[in-house]
Every structure is written in structure tokens, then in C-alpha cells.
Amino acid sequence: MFKGHREHPDFKGLGTVPVEGLPETMLAAEVHEFNKPYTIHQVPTPKSLDPYDLLIRVAVASFCHTDALILSGxxxxxxxxxxxxxxxxxxxxAMGSAAATLGFKLGDRVAAEGWRDPCGQCADCKGPNSVxxxxxxxxxxxGSTLPGAFQEYTVVDARFSVKLPDQLSFETAAxxxxxxxxxxxxxxTAIQGVERGQWIGIVGSGGGLGHLAIQFAIGLGFKVLGVDARDQGLALSKKAGATLVADARTGREELLKHITEATGGPLMAASIVLSDHVTASETACAITECHCDVIQVAQPPEMVVIDFREFIFRDIRLKGSLLASQEELQEMIQFVVDHNVQVETRLYKGLESLHEIVEEAHKATFAGKMVVAVNVEEVEKDQQLKRL
Ligand SMILES: [Zn+2]
Ligand SMILES: [Zn+2]
Structure with missing residues (x-):
């Protein structure tokens, strides 16, 4: 539980509902010791649901960089x-007593973000959905402070969940x-106030987030510079359709020369930092025009480091951005279907395959997202239906 959790006011009036018909136990892959494989064993299934809880039978759960961090302590x-x-x-x-008011029905195919139980009373909860x-x-x-999706059934929050369009597979959506x-x-956030047709820079463009950010920005009508420092990252940036790809290993001067030659002069109208490398934020500032925004998404292990000359002398405005709201999740999923966005995944079958995934994550040779079919039958059904 997060420190200082406040109970949502609706919880008092509506109470919890029991879950019926589930087996007593289910398979789960849990974090019991740091720097050790997941403990894969039988655990009790959820017994009751709060008002906005959705109990889902997990089809696919994907492995995130954050999972690697959690495993390593x-x-x-x-x-x-x-x-x-x-x-x-x-x-x-199954669902809690308030979830149906948000339009969910038993049997729906859903995708969820990790947040659960906002307080419903603070300025952010009472503000627009986007916050x-x-x-x-x-x-x-x-998957962090509450049970995650590496188990056969899990609980997510209806306020951070969406129904999946029929065309989209569980594998692509996870x-x-x-x-x-x-x-x-x-x-x-980056394109706010930027005219279509202008350049957006993405530092760390050839990873799980980057290859999607490229396709989103291109699909929204912008030119994209993809910057990466790994061969497979540069290849994935090209494959995702970046207008221009640049290798950060060439150093600042070469990078700027390469960019201004390609754009005919101007630097980026905004940039996004997706790499947690110590120099990534500074690189993003350097490739961005004076008075423009740099959006920091990556969470480097120590801190964000930027030379003040790149930052203050050129009036770069640094903004943070965290995950997304339910509304944004919905909007993005529709965009993926409408624009046929390609999600780079590698499918593994069964929770036991997590041992292999963790080893693969250490080697860091695969640039896309590794996903686990927790329910292999559902994934095969998607394949037969030829979902995206
Ligand atoms: Zn994640
Ligand atoms: Zn709140």
C-alpha cells in the first residue's frame, strides 16, 4: 500500500462483494527474494471485491523494465x-458494485493500467480525468505494491481500465x-503548441516505448528524429518509420551537424526522453530549439542530469510525464487500431517461461516487449480470429 492511502468515499456506502465460483488457488509468479527467479507456486484466489474492482482472468501479461527493477531490489x-x-x-x-456504472459487463475483453483505488477526494481526483x-x-x-498480472486471476481498477476493440489481440494490447x-x-504533451509537420525528437527511440512513440508522432502528422545508442535500437527506430535516425554514440557535435543538415537548419520543436542513460536528458536538450519543451519520461537510477548551459542559456522547458489516464489509454488504443500501429512483442507461453524472460532481459538484446500468455487458450483464439 502507498504511504498515506485514503479510502475512497464510495467504499463506505457500497462495501465489498464476495467472489464466487473461482477455484481455491491459482498459479502465480511472485517476488520473494531479490536477484532470484520468481517463485512460481499456487496462491489463494481473490475472495472479495471493492466497488471499482474488476476481477479479470488474465490472458496476457507483459514484462516491463519496472519488473526487472523490482526483481533486482x-x-x-x-x-x-x-x-x-x-x-x-x-x-x-467478476466486478465490484460500482464498476457496472462505468459500462463494464462480465465477459468483456479488457486492458488495465496498474493504478488501484484513488482517494476520490483530492485535487487530482476531482480534476480532469487526465490527472x-x-x-x-x-x-x-x-505488480508492485499490490498483486500483479503474473497470476491466473487478478484485480484491476475499473477507473483505469478499458474495453478492448474486437480487432485488437490480448498480446498486442498488454x-x-x-x-x-x-x-x-x-x-x-510534446506536441502541445507545436504545428503539424514540425520535428519531434525522441531520445531512446528504439525500445519498447520508443518504437510506439515514433509511430504515434508520425501518425499525428509530425516528422520524427529517432536517437538511439544501440544497433538494435537504431534498426527498430527505422523499422517504426522515424523520418531520420541518429546514433548518439557519435557525440554531440556530430549529432547536431547530422540533424541540421537533414532538417535544413532547425532543431527539434520538442523532444522526449525515453532512455535512462545518464546523458540522455542532456542530449534531448541539445537537439531541441531554444524556448521549446523537453518531456522527461525515463527514470534514471540516480537523477536527471543536464548541463545548465544546455538548459538555462537556451531556455529549454523540462516537463515530466507519467503513464497516462484512462481517457488517454482509450484514445491511444483506438489510434493503434485506426493507424495499424505495429507493437513489437515476443510471446512466451505460460508463467514458467518467466525464468527465460528474466535472463533475456539481462542480456538486453531484444528491443521490443516480452509478453507472457498466462492463458494460452485465449491467445490461440485471438490468433485464429486474426486479431491485430
Ligand atoms: Zn510498465
Ligand atoms: Zn486522490
Missing amino acids: GLESTPSGFSGSHEPTGTLY HHYCKYMKGFV PLTCAGATAWRAVK
């Missing part, structure tokens, strides 16, 4: 004991709940 001082993954898709099995996920009194985040949502909000 990079986020908390003691292991959570909970299953990993905050990027679930699945079928709605609800900033609630300081949130109960927690699935990484969209985090990488897609984060990239979408970052792009939408």
Missing part, C-alpha cells in the same frame, strides 16, 4: 511477495497499457 528495500506485471489484458470474470492517476493517496500499483500509454501521453 531497485525500487523497494524488501521484496513485495506479490506477483509481478502491471500490464494485463484478460476477460472480466486522476496522480492521486497522492492511491492504494497502490498492481504492452499498450504501460509502454503505449506512457508513450502516448508523452507525445501528446
Whole structure:
């Protein structure tokens, strides 16, 4: 539970509902020790639901950079004991007393972000939907401070969930709940006040978030410069359709020369930082025009480091962006379907495959998103239906 959690006022009036018909136990992959494989074993299934809870039978759960951090003890001082993954898709099995008022029906195919139980009373909760996920009194985040999606059934929050369009598979949608949502909000923030046709820079463009951010910005009518410092990242940036791709390893001077030659002079009208490398934020400032925005999304291990000459002397405005709201998630998922956005995934079958995924994450040779079919049958059904 997050520190200082406040109970949502609706919870008092409506109470909890029991879950019926589930087996007593289910398979889960939990974090019991840092720097050790997930503990994969039987755990009790959820017994009751709060008003906005959705109990889903997980179809696909994707593995995030954050999961790697949690496993290595990079986020908390003691292991959570909970299953990993905050990027679930699945079928709605049961729901709390208030979830139906948001339009959910049992059997719906849903995708969810990790937030659960905002307080409903603070300025962010009472503000526009776009800031609800900033609630300081949130109960927690699935796969981190609450049970995650590396288990057969899990609980997500209806206020941070969406129904999936028929065309979209569970496999494609799972990484969209985090990488897609984060990239979408970052792009939408970056293009505020920027005219279509201008350049957006993406530093760390060839990863799970980057290849989506490129397609979003291109689809919204902008030119995109993809900057990466890994061969596979440069290749994925090209494949995702970046207008121009630049190798950060060439150094600042070469990079700027390369960019101004290609654009005919101007630097980026806005840039997004998706790489947590220590020089990434400074690179983003350097490639951005004076008086323009840099959107910081990556969370570097120590701190964001920027030479003041890149920052103050050129009046660069640094803004943070965190995941996305339900409304933005919805908007992005529709955009993916309408623009046939390609999500780079590698599918693994069954929770036991997590051992292999964790090894692969250490090697960092795959630039897209690794996803687990928790329910193999559902994934095969999607394949037969030829969903995106
Ligand atoms: Zn994530
Ligand atoms: Zn709140």
C-alpha cells in the first residue's frame, strides 16, 4: 500500500462483494527474494471485491523494465511477495458494485493500467480525468505494491481500465497499457503548441516505448528524429518509420551537424526522453530549439542530469510525464487500431517461461516487449480470429 492511502468515499456506502465460483488457488509468479527467479507456486484466489474492482482472468501479461527493477531490489528495500506485471489484458470474470456504472459487463475483453483505488477526494481526483492517476493517496500499483498480472486471476481498477476493440489481440494490447500509454501521453504533451509537420525528437527511440512513440508522432502528422545508442535500437527506430535516425554514440557535435543538415537548419520543436542513460536528458536538450519543451519520461537510477548551459542559456522547458489516464489509454488504443500501429512483442507461453524472460532481459538484446500468455487458450483464439 502507498504511504498515506485514503479510502475512497464510495467504499463506505457500497462495501465489498464476495467472489464466487473461482477455484481455491491459482498459479502465480511472485517476488520473494531479490536477484532470484520468481517463485512460481499456487496462491489463494481473490475472495472479495471493492466497488471499482474488476476481477479479470488474465490472458496476457507483459514484462516491463519496472519488473526487472523490482526483481533486482531497485525500487523497494524488501521484496513485495506479490506477483509481478502491471500490464494485463484478460476477460472480466467478476466486478465490484460500482464498476457496472462505468459500462463494464462480465465477459468483456479488457486492458488495465496498474493504478488501484484513488482517494476520490483530492485535487487530482476531482480534476480532469487526465490527472486522476496522480492521486497522492492511491492504494497502490498492481505488480508492485499490490498483486500483479503474473497470476491466473487478478484485480484491476475499473477507473483505469478499458474495453478492448474486437480487432485488437490480448498480446498486442498488454504492452499498450504501460509502454503505449506512457508513450502516448508523452507525445501528446510534446506536441502541445507545436504545428503539424514540425520535428519531434525522441531520445531512446528504439525500445519498447520508443518504437510506439515514433509511430504515434508520425501518425499525428509530425516528422520524427529517432536517437538511439544501440544497433538494435537504431534498426527498430527505422523499422517504426522515424523520418531520420541518429546514433548518439557519435557525440554531440556530430549529432547536431547530422540533424541540421537533414532538417535544413532547425532543431527539434520538442523532444522526449525515453532512455535512462545518464546523458540522455542532456542530449534531448541539445537537439531541441531554444524556448521549446523537453518531456522527461525515463527514470534514471540516480537523477536527471543536464548541463545548465544546455538548459538555462537556451531556455529549454523540462516537463515530466507519467503513464497516462484512462481517457488517454482509450484514445491511444483506438489510434493503434485506426493507424495499424505495429507493437513489437515476443510471446512466451505460460508463467514458467518467466525464468527465460528474466535472463533475456539481462542480456538486453531484444528491443521490443516480452509478453507472457498466462492463458494460452485465449491467445490461440485471438490468433485464429486474426486479431491485430
Ligand atoms: Zn510498465
Ligand atoms: Zn486522490
